[in-house]
Amino acid sequence: MSQSDRGLRRLAAGTLLVAFQGTTAPEWVLRELEHGLGGVTLFGFNVADPGQVLALTTALRGAGEPVISLDEEGGDVTRLAYHVGSPYPGNAALGAVDDVELTRRVYRAIGSELAACGINLDMAPSADVNTEADNPVIGTRSFGTEPALVARHTVAAVEGLQSVNVAACVKHFPGHGATRVDSHLAVPVVDVGLDVLRERELAPFRAAIGAGAKSVMTAHVAVPAVTGQTPATLSGAALTGLLRGELGYDGVVVTDALDMQAITKSVGLAGGAVLTLAAGADLLCLGPLPTYDDVRAIITEIVAAVREGRLPESRLEEAAARVAALRSWAAAPEQVTPEQVTADRNGAGQNGTGQNGSGQPGVGLHAARRAVRLSGAASPLVEPLVVEVDTPPTIAVGDVPWGVGPWLPDAEIVRVKPAAADVAGLLAKADGRSLVVVVKDAHRHDESRSLVSALVSARPDTTVIEMGLPVWRPDSAAYIATYGAARANAQAAVELLTA
Secondary structure, eight states: OOHHHHHHHHHHHTTEEEOOSSSSOOHHHHHHHHTTOOEEEEOGGGOSOHHHHHHHHHHHHHHSOOEEEEOOOBTTBOSTTTTTOOSSOOHHHHHHHTOHHHHHHHHHHHHHHHHHTTOOEEOOOBOOOOOOTTOSSSGGGSSOSOHHHHHHHHHHHHHHHHTTTOEEEEEEETOOTTOSSOTTTSOOBOOOOHHHIIIIIHHHHHHHHHTTOSEEEEOOOBOHHHHTTSBGGGOHIIIIIIIIIISOOOSEEEOSOTTSHHHHTTTOHHHHHHHHHHHTOSBEEOOSSOOHHHHHHHHHHHHHHHHTTSSOHHHHHHHHHHHHHHHHHSOOGGGSOHHHHHHHHTTTTSSSSSOOTTSSSOHHHHHHHHHOEEESOOOOOSSOEEEEEOOOOOTTTOSOOOSSGGGOTTSEEEEEOGGGOOHHHHHHHTTTSOEEEEESSGGGOHHHHHHHHHHHHHOTTOEEEEOSOOOOOOSSSEEEEOSSOSHHHHHHHHHHHHO
16 A cells, blocks of 8 residues: 555544443454554443553553543443433523533533543534424433523533543534434434524524534434434535534544444445545544444545545645644543542532532532422322333434332332233222322323323322423322432432432
């Protein structure tokens, strides 16, 4: 391979964020980092504990200068706490509280933990305005339904993360909140005019850009007024015209995972890589599915596209310069001390003592307590039976544990699939005992609503805990809304129940 070919391959590889299985770095990843690979995206299957993650990122840094990213939104979408649930509530809870300083502190705490583990890019926050209640992929990941509220909390989240030199990645541009289709599975359409798009979807991104967001993530959504039927990720009109041109953004543009079916079933993985680079993307998140063979095929296709004139080499050079600037800005892990992580996790600065406003340590729990809402009067618990209504996880969230079990150790916990639940049997089991029903986004699942309604009809003294968006509630029963299913949300709900 000539020096020119090696240089071009290095530029092509430098645009890729790859993934791999396991808690240690495979040899191929270390080898490709030596040859200019852009970086990696970590998932729950790469995480055991913070010490292991730091060892992993240290090994990656020893081989190159990688961007090391993951999705740590707090709330339902967590990677560092994938196996136990996040100690921080997500955006819906923070939006419900509507205290931008609290949002800033929560995201600073998240950023400190990431930086201490060697992570320099957090694929958060979600800046989507969740105007579609039946949205299957955003939901509690959004700060809310009002553009101004979402904008001010997006800014606070960006400032919190970047105050500890972890780059924020504001997503999903130009907005995924008005969709009823999951882009992991197909191409959603946001069919609104430019005026609505500017006033609603784009408002949080415009604010985040003004706040200095280091990166923006594309959405695999079609916006006919801008992109026609093409997903924004592949659209020069969206990325170069709208984001770079109209909004004036000159930071790093990161794609959402290219292994999602909105891309793979339309133009293919390698084809999508070329098209999104041509459209204006700088870093391509490949997602968890592509293998090393896929990675090599993508690099080969990018190189071929340059050679054949389908992709300007200057586009790769521009991307490389932006990514290099991001790397030079980001924190090194040794710059974040354990004392700083502890102080930020405990909410230091809330009242000058490292204690949060409730007198207990932990900014995450403090935020969850402020978000939780009780309607009606919950009866004192007597030998409680807790029925947790199983809800299939979304692909973005994954199989993160949720529920109230850890905080009600003396309760009997029964998790049921709503379609197969034995209502009579559950009621018989609950006879003479307190009945607590825990649901997640009941408004999106007919079978969940039917089960809850049947139990509440027979037992009006039931307490219902909604750990998704509180869109639907039964006509009677005490009702607790947590605005998320993180560990902190569950603890805050149980505290209300047992107060």
